[in-house]
Amino acid sequence: MIPYPNISPIIVQIGPLALRWYGLMYLIGLTSAYFFIRNRVTKRELPMTADHVYDMIVFGALGVFLGGRLGYVLFYNLPYYLQNPLKIVAVWEGGMSFHGGLIGVLAALIFFSYRRGIPFITIADLAAAATPIGLGFGRLGNFINGELFGRPTDVPWCMVFPAGGPECRHPSQLYEAMLEGALLFTLLWLISRRPVPPGTLCGSFLAGYGLCRVTVEFFREPDPQMGFIFDQISMGQVLSTPMILIGIGIIWWAYWRQGRGQSSIASERSRARRA
Template sequence: MWLDALYHSLNPIAFQLGPVVVRWYGLAYFFGFICAAYVIYRTARRWGTDLSVDDVTTVIVSIAFGVIIGARLFYVIFYGDGYYLANPIKILATNEGGMSFHGGLVGAVVGGALACRRLHFSIPTMCDLAACGAPLGLFFGRCANFVNGELWGKPTDLPWGVMFSDAGGGSVYRHPSQLYEAILEGLVIFAVLFVLSRKRPARPQGTFIGTFLMLYGVFRFAIEFVRLPDEQLGYLLGTNWLTMGQCLSVPVFLAGVAVLVVAHRLNRPQEGFLDVAEGDGQFVRNE
């Protein structure tokens, strides 16, 4: 099992400077946001919008706060199974793990929208730009999950099975479901959106965020079949296959389809900064 040997050679701690410990999981968030910012900036230039480096920085910082807060809150609400009601102080213990992608998505939209309102930039266009960069963040995050040995899959006899240290159940090789997600939710979705973003003029508003949501919903739902459910929840509704991740992925997929349908019908072009009113009632371009 060659991948198993690679896993056991990795250390969740990237480096340590005295009492300061830097983990790969934290670096995954950092590099994910940096790469997303670069993709947003380059794609915005390709589409002819006027986003500057400072504008992108403002949006990314706002999105980052939204992702972290939303991801944590969703995990507490949907995956906590009453634990956090009994131990509310643990809600702040993010170092112990517990982040939900679905909550991070909601937080990202809210944070990005607030930044766009401040900049007077088109929110639908920013959603499309952010969707183009988000898969790279997912890729780094899932790779960090693999390094941490968390969110592992079901037993397998495939040659790339991994014996995760904390999985329990004895010497059992399991699906590296974290890497399946890194490839499908990260690299594949990024490649699809990158190809779509190359067209000029840019495809209508909603095309990219809709495609992202639809593909993520499909991939996440499928991978849950080879990934173990969260221990505190198990399978839902008396089944031996339905997980919370699948339940949350269905509305994500449906939202993606709905956005694509609306985008096709409205056929609105991508736009950048909006005209805003001055005190005398005249409208000027916000630069």
């Protein structure tokens, strides 16, 4: 067993104002994503300015918070919020859903793409490459808060979380930080170094995240108000499985689109030679 560090979730507090580790992790993730995307835009000479990147991060952040909160309400605790509708806005009490945040980000970036006249697939690939940064920091925030802990286990690195009772549990937040954060970021970075068609990074992120989340859910304690959906399958796995299929479909579409374009070019050249 490894002792849980039991770090206070509040870094500093002045009167009613408090700076929390979880909020700081969000801020670090968004700031890192901004500089990462800006660097990628510059290196690849994409049709975006620094203001475009800043606006993209702002739109994405709004999508994360609004979609994440509404997703939690709809996917994880709808009966409670139907009885207590004012609690929907009580975000300080916790409750965010990645899958809801993903839907919110997609909606926000589609709107951003339309307003700025930048191809959505370009925006989607940029966002996909940067998202694991925020996911990794976010999971560290979950760990510091002592929330979203794992199932009881006897592995040597198990921890006793204050909110998890006396059982020693998987530090599943750290598993997620490594898989959804470090590993997924590395894989997407390696893919981006190859001459892949537009949409490949977006599809790879969706499929990769889905696989990581389905895997780690076998070690993570399901939300107490939900439990398992059926047998040992959690809501997180139910919501993540379509991501794998959609991601694979997008990758196939990206390569099919590229092959179709190359065929068209070859046909045009053939007609030109015959003329």
